[in-house]
Amino acid sequence: MSNLPKPALECRDVTVKFGDVTALSDVAVSFVPGQIHAVVGQNGAGKTTFARVAAGLVQPTAGAVDVMGQEIRTGQVSQSRAAGVELVHQSFALPPSFTVAETMEFGATGKGGIYSRKGLAEKWRTHLAGLDVHVDLNRRIRDLPIETQQGIEIARALVMDARVLILDEPTAVLSPSGIDMLFARVRRLKERGVTVILILHKIREVLGIADTVTVLRGGRKVEGPLPIAEVSAERLANLIVGDAIAKTLDRHERDALVGSKSPAGEGAGHPENARGPSVLSMKAVSTRPDSEGIALDGIDLDIRPGEIVGIAGVEGNGQKTLVRAISALADLAGGSIVLAGRDVTGKPLAARRAIGLRIIPFERNVEGLSLTSSLWQNWSARELLQGSLLKVIRPSAVRETCDRSLREWSVHYHNSAQKAGSLSGGNAQKVILAREVDRDARLIIAAQPTRGLDIGATAFVWQALRQARDRGAAILLISSDLDELFDISDRVVVMLSGRVNGEFRAPFDIASVGAAMTDAAARVSA
Amino acid sequence: SGGLVALVHTQAAGDNGPVDQMIAKLKQLSEEKGFEYRAVYAQDPATYETIYRTLGDAGAAIIISTFNEVAEPFKALAPSYPGTKWIQLFADPFEPAIPNVVTVSYDYYLGCYLSGVFAAKMTTTGKTGFIGGVSIPPLNADFNAFKAGVHSIKPDASVIAAFAGSFQDPAKGQEIATQMYNDGIDYIQTDAAATDGGIIAAANEKEGRMVSCLAPGQYALGPKSLISIVGLDFGVSLYNEATKAVGPEWKGGTHEHTGLGTGVIDFIPSPVFAEQGPAELNARAKEALVEVEKARAGILDGSIKVPFNTTL
Amino acid sequence: MKDSFITVARSLIFVAFALILCSLVFQFAGYNAGAMLWAVVDGAFLRSGAIEQSLRWALPLFVTAVGVGISFRAGFFNIGAQGQFYVGAICAAFAAEAFKGGPAFLVIPALIIAGMLGGALWALWPGLLRLRSGTDEVITTLMGNFMAGLLLVYVTSGPLKDPSGSGQQASSRPLDAAYRISDSLGLSPTIIAIAAAVGILMWLLVNRTAFGVLASLAGRNGTMVEWQGARLWKLGLSSFIISGALAGLAGTIEFMGPNGRIASGFLPAHGFTAILIALVANLSVVGTAAAAVFFGGLASAALYLPIMAGLPAAAIDIINAAIALFITARSKFVDKVLRLGGRPS
Amino acid sequence: MNEIIIAILRSGTPLIYVTLAGVIAQRAGVWNLGLEGLMIIGACATIVGIILTNSILAAMLIAILICVLASVLLWFVIDRLKANPIIAGLGLTGLGVGGTALAVQSIFGSQASVTAPFGIPKLGPTFGAYGVLSIAVAAMPFVVFGMWVLLRRTRFGLRLAACGEHPFAARSVGANPSRMRLVALAIGGALCAIGGAELAAGSLQFFAQGMTAGRGFMAFAAVIFGASHPVGATFAALFFAVVGALGIRAQLMFGDKIPHDLLQALPYLATVFGVWLSGKLRGGAKAASSFAELRDQ
Numbered sequence A: 001m002s003n004l005p006k007p008a009l010e011c012r013d014v015t016v017k018f019g020d021v022t023a024l025s026d027v028a029v030s031f032v033p034g035q036i037h038a039v040v041g042q043n044g045a046g047k048t049t050f051a052r053v054a055a056g057l058v059q060p061t062a063g064a065v066d067v068m069g070q071e072i073r074t075g076q077v078s079q080s081r082a083a084g085v086e087l088v089h090q091s092f093a094l095p096p097s098f099t100v101a102e103t104m105e106f107g108a109t110g111k112g113g114i115y116s117r118k119g120l121a122e123k124w125r126t127h128l129a130g131l132d133v134h135v136d137l138n139r140r141i142r143d144l145p146i147e148t149q150q151g152i153e154i155a156r157a158l159v160m161d162a163r164v165l166i167l168d169e170p171t172a173v174l175s176p177s178g179i180d181m182l183f184a185r186v187r188r189l190k191e192r193g194v195t196v197i198l199i200l201h202k203i204r205e206v207l208g209i210a211d212t213v214t215v216l217r218g219g220r221k222v223e224g225p226l227p228i229a230e231v232s233a234e235r236l237a238n239l240i241v242g243d244a245i246a247k248t249l250d251r252h253e254r255d256a257l258v259g260s261k262s263p264a265g266e267g268a269g270h271p272e273n274a275r276g277p278s279v280l281s282m283k284a285v286s287t288r289p290d291s292e293g294i295a296l297d298g299i300d301l302d303i304r305p306g307e308i309v310g311i312a313g314v315e316g317n318g319q320k321t322l323v324r325a326i327s328a329l330a331d332l333a334g335g336s337i338v339l340a341g342r343d344v345t346g347k348p349l350a351a352r353r354a355i356g357l358r359i360i361p362f363e364r365n366v367e368g369l370s371l372t373s374s375l376w377q378n379w380s381a382r383e384l385l386q387g388s389l390l391k392v393i394r395p396s397a398v399r400e401t402c403d404r405s406l407r408e409w410s411v412h413y414h415n416s417a418q419k420a421g422s423l424s425g426g427n428a429q430k431v432i433l434a435r436e437v438d439r440d441a442r443l444i445i446a447a448q449p450t451r452g453l454d455i456g457a458t459a460f461v462w463q464a465l466r467q468a469r470d471r472g473a474a475i476l477l478i479s480s481d482l483d484e485l486f487d488i489s490d491r492v493v494v495m496l497s498g499r500v501n502g503e504f505r506a507p508f509d510i511a512s513v514g515a516a517m518t519d520a521a522a523r524v525s526a
Numbered sequence B: 001s002g003g004l005v006a007l008v009h010t011q012a013a014g015d016n017g018p019v020d021q022m023i024a025k026l027k028q029l030s031e032e033k034g035f036e037y038r039a040v041y042a043q044d045p046a047t048y049e050t051i052y053r054t055l056g057d058a059g060a061a062i063i064i065s066t067f068n069e070v071a072e073p074f075k076a077l078a079p080s081y082p083g084t085k086w087i088q089l090f091a092d093p094f095e096p097a098i099p100n101v102v103t104v105s106y107d108y109y110l111g112c113y114l115s116g117v118f119a120a121k122m123t124t125t126g127k128t129g130f131i132g133g134v135s136i137p138p139l140n141a142d143f144n145a146f147k148a149g150v151h152s153i154k155p156d157a158s159v160i161a162a163f164a165g166s167f168q169d170p171a172k173g174q175e176i177a178t179q180m181y182n183d184g185i186d187y188i189q190t191d192a193a194a195t196d197g198g199i200i201a202a203a204n205e206k207e208g209r210m211v212s213c214l215a216p217g218q219y220a221l222g223p224k225s226l227i228s229i230v231g232l233d234f235g236v237s238l239y240n241e242a243t244k245a246v247g248p249e250w251k252g253g254t255h256e257h258t259g260l261g262t263g264v265i266d267f268i269p270s271p272v273f274a275e276q277g278p279a280e281l282n283a284r285a286k287e288a289l290v291e292v293e294k295a296r297a298g299i300l301d302g303s304i305k306v307p308f309n310t311t312l
Numbered sequence C: 001m002k003d004s005f006i007t008v009a010r011s012l013i014f015v016a017f018a019l020i021l022c023s024l025v026f027q028f029a030g031y032n033a034g035a036m037l038w039a040v041v042d043g044a045f046l047r048s049g050a051i052e053q054s055l056r057w058a059l060p061l062f063v064t065a066v067g068v069g070i071s072f073r074a075g076f077f078n079i080g081a082q083g084q085f086y087v088g089a090i091c092a093a094f095a096a097e098a099f100k101g102g103p104a105f106l107v108i109p110a111l112i113i114a115g116m117l118g119g120a121l122w123a124l125w126p127g128l129l130r131l132r133s134g135t136d137e138v139i140t141t142l143m144g145n146f147m148a149g150l151l152l153v154y155v156t157s158g159p160l161k162d163p164s165g166s167g168q169q170a171s172s173r174p175l176d177a178a179y180r181i182s183d184s185l186g187l188s189p190t191i192i193a194i195a196a197a198v199g200i201l202m203w204l205l206v207n208r209t210a211f212g213v214l215a216s217l218a219g220r221n222g223t224m225v226e227w228q229g230a231r232l233w234k235l236g237l238s239s240f241i242i243s244g245a246l247a248g249l250a251g252t253i254e255f256m257g258p259n260g261r262i263a264s265g266f267l268p269a270h271g272f273t274a275i276l277i278a279l280v281a282n283l284s285v286v287g288t289a290a291a292a293v294f295f296g297g298l299a300s301a302a303l304y305l306p307i308m309a310g311l312p313a314a315a316i317d318i319i320n321a322a323i324a325l326f327i328t329a330r331s332k333f334v335d336k337v338l339r340l341g342g343r344p345s
Numbered sequence D: 001m002n003e004i005i006i007a008i009l010r011s012g013t014p015l016i017y018v019t020l021a022g023v024i025a026q027r028a029g030v031w032n033l034g035l036e037g038l039m040i041i042g043a044c045a046t047i048v049g050i051i052l053t054n055s056i057l058a059a060m061l062i063a064i065l066i067c068v069l070a071s072v073l074l075w076f077v078i079d080r081l082k083a084n085p086i087i088a089g090l091g092l093t094g095l096g097v098g099g100t101a102l103a104v105q106s107i108f109g110s111q112a113s114v115t116a117p118f119g120i121p122k123l124g125p126t127f128g129a130y131g132v133l134s135i136a137v138a139a140m141p142f143v144v145f146g147m148w149v150l151l152r153r154t155r156f157g158l159r160l161a162a163c164g165e166h167p168f169a170a171r172s173v174g175a176n177p178s179r180m181r182l183v184a185l186a187i188g189g190a191l192c193a194i195g196g197a198e199l200a201a202g203s204l205q206f207f208a209q210g211m212t213a214g215r216g217f218m219a220f221a222a223v224i225f226g227a228s229h230p231v232g233a234t235f236a237a238l239f240f241a242v243v244g245a246l247g248i249r250a251q252l253m254f255g256d257k258i259p260h261d262l263l264q265a266l267p268y269l270a271t272v273f274g275v276w277l278s279g280k281l282r283g284g285a286k287a288a289s290s291f292a293e294l295r296d297q
Ligand SMILES: Nc1ncnc2c1ncn2[C@@H]1O[C@H](COP(=O)(O)OP(=O)(O)OP(=O)(O)O)[C@@H](O)[C@H]1O
Pocket: A018, A019, A021, A022, A023, A041, A042, A043, A044, A045, A046, A047, A048, A049, A050, A090, A424, A425, A426, A454
């Protein structure tokens, strides 16, 4: 007993209640030092709550937390940090107006004093470089790409001598190459003796990086930490969703989710589905440069009904501008956009939506939902905008329709007056689907539709998109997850520096798609 | 005798001038005659009627109020409360008269005319100024009279007006006065209640700056700069009117015109300045006062007509 | 239902707390606190005619506050109600000069429209600046208040000045009796009808139209509504205009009703009280009505206090301020007590 | 030239102190509309303090103490009782304006304004024309610099800003947003006290009811105009002082041709223009978003 190393982090019967909700109940788990531990579970399983308890952000209702064998006072960030526990948040907790150097400094402890801008940059440059984060230290967080933000968040967590680093869904926001970089970084930390706890959704990733895995479901620990060698992907999937639900997934979905087959996506593409004239036809579309991203440069793109076209590319190569151009939210410098046979160049978004354009936007919580508004208001926005602003509505009737629709999309919620912000990520995404994927949809833009969703919810979204396609809608899928793209796209277009840099049909060859993307990466960094 | 006597003042107290004088006199009177008194600040014209009505309902024996803006509410309410005696200070005569209302008017602008005469004699730069609280008609009339007074002596002297935008902003008063003095203006007539405090402070900053204010209470604030006042002893006036009203032979429905020479309005040199002010200025003031005397006599005998002009 | 009961009860408890605090202070300063508290209640609600007096203040406040609520809902901190109120009254007064002698059934609506247009105009330019150039509306509307106040001084001692007597009144000519919508008591069927119409229409607009829902969404997250294809400037500008028009309408009510003229510097704190009311009511139209009656009662009591309790003007300001300080407070303890009390056992 | 600078420093300094109070509160995430009330409390307490203690130092310490206490009250109501900060701030302003009037009345037995025998010491003749300025004016640039250092060049400042911008981020590095707001408001209270003291006892020695005359609200506007940056807001406040002085100049120059009331509106018009221009240059600051967040507190 005594010659076993003390656990790096140990939770003893931790229970957390938020009012009537029990987020964690009697969770007892201990993590061996110097390893990479994965924690998995569905949306709402309690992963974030667990991480926050360890970091001192949430005061558990009952239970104790030990770090390196020492009990710490719970609910005190300073205590947890002093003991060496650091947390990288799911949606990063970085003040957007801060510069990189300021972000590092504000989280630091110890001697402070007065700094100069230059001194501050000096002070943190080596720290960041040591962690392979290369960035101008005077740039503001809000101007940085998401990968860099994450790198900074990790670096911020490591400003002190962290012994336990918890990362909450770090891969959700990353592109495949970003994930590789992250994992390399995590392995280096492990070599330095840091115990890393990764909260993950993708089984493939768990198997790829972790030494052990722990599964939470409904606030309870189901299993773990299990040595990774002892679990198969199949078993892990069943543990996560529970046997009952596991049975309902079809083979195709299960395979894709579990990631147990090669991600070449053979059999995924059905070019023969596409029929009839193009729903979207972009000819030589260029946009004016603006602050929100790289400009488009002569994009030609056609999508036909019944077709899912995937857009691949390293994040920040014009994907967002493409969506904004189709949505009339970016100024065109040239070219034309035809939607369902009608030239909509210069027409406002309302007119395009009237023709059948639907958008599942990149940022669920900013562009997709008003978190402090009720569910029914969020849900009804699209329909309300179709008529006159003074059109009389009956909220009770709207709410009824909304309830019906949300139930149809199996959203878990209390009542439609509850704020959108109180839903979990998966459910929030379903509300957006319920709003955007209707019978009249002709072109659905789905931008990162499964980001941060658990495997059940991801399967659900894919299902929904496929069904819409089968009804004859055209779908433009933007994702940084190549496996996702390969699995459900009929065609994949690679974007680079605001241009189309190649088009691929199933079966997709990951090497050539990757080449088209890295080509882009090379050019971007050049 | 008992009963409630109410003063409804439409300018804030704390001006070291008319309002404070009135309140002090009312207090004194209430101690002398043994009635209950209330001093109610009615800042907002929209509330005048309600306040008078509440006072009437409360059975006030006498309601005293100030300035022309209260005329309409007086006309509307006085007939409904015949048992209450209403006194409006600074008023035009009512036509037709109302039997339980006494109105009192003051030719304050005549005092400003005299100040203008004095200013013209005192200024060495030929530049004079006037600072008011807010550019409302009675103040405009005061300025016009002041200007007429200056020009009656020195037709080419300049007379500049400015307004602070508030009767309670001494800092702004100081700022305006400082700019005026820096421009070479050496004599300022004030008409701005508590804002005056700042104007006097500006005058105090340099020897030779002269300021003329409106109440004896201000003498001490500028022993070496506050050279004179255009006095309007509202307090005395209130005391007189209220004393009459509590007496048996009060006669309503009348108008009292208060001009120069009644002891209520006058141009008065500061005795404090006479003692402590620069000798050179005091010497010149002696001569200037002769001219003021002449003008006063002229007004009283009708040989000088000062126009009453309420627009700038 | 129960939640709104708790909200109201909570507010009242904190109002009572504020009043008790004030009376302690006044007791210290040498006044009779008991008499003061009694005078507040008596003045606001009990003495004869108190309800009418409270409503006289409550109705214009309600009309203004509903408008304030509309722009706040849409996410604009338009604190310019005071200026819009003035400009509305000024425009109505100019219209009254222009239409002098016309038949009342035409002139009265014309004046009301003029007033609303005036108020809308004074909200339009900050709205345009905000929506076209992103100019912060907090500053522009605050400046608009100062400017409108000066404009009021100018017109009442210049172009609209009442020339009667020696011409010293800083106020406009009295409005012909035929065009008045109330006597000086300020409560008439017409005014009640206008307020009711505003209340109903605005309630419908907020709760029963697409505009209401979308403006509220836009106010909370403009980006999201933009991605839905809404034109934000249209929603935003309409909110500015509606809120300005309502403030202007309130100014017109004061002009054509109780005041019968406009005077330099009248109702200097009307706009701020309206903001207070809108926020206390959490921007709901029905809540605004309730809060307006409460603050109308306070306004009425404030005129009564110096007379009955002999309190100086400052004391009334203190009472109002203490109430403002505490009225939106919440405390877990108080809530717990309320919940226990409200639970049928 | 000297005279113009003196005039601007004089009218600008009280505003700048109060603006800095607004800046630190805003950075900590509090829209402080109680500035006007705190400023007048500072003005009143200083003058009354001078009369009662016969010492400027004691008077200013009293003023600072009272303003800090009043700020703590505001913090308690906003932070502990979760009151709406805008309403509570306006309430504090009302308490300040009314309370000072009542205090003067109950201490001196009349509503009269109060004159103090002396004020804040002046720089004196060694400074030539600038000798008429009070030491609070001379201290102002140092205070601005100090605030800039504190807010923009120390970890405390970063944490304070984080508390306002992203309280969760602040919490997750171990800062306590509630305590930070308390500190910010308390510092702001002290600054308001100095601003009020300079207004009443800097070049005047005089307290009149309501003598702040909306300067607290102008300070608040300066905070927003200056994008809550200590130096930016200071320049915004100076800008207000300059346009105020120009407004007076306009009255003196054109008063006989253009109505005075309209000329008095010029500073406000200039402010609108300035804010519009700076918005254009900055690319449109968004105040509404922060307001929407406030609503849901
Ligand atoms: N602050 C809170 N107040 C109320 N309930 C909460 C709070 N935080 C979490 N919960 C609830 O606790 C449960 C667990 O949430 P938690 O965030 O830990 O889940 P998770 O496993 O991180 O989910 P996800 O995969 O979506 O990130 C959920 O049911 C959630 O609704």
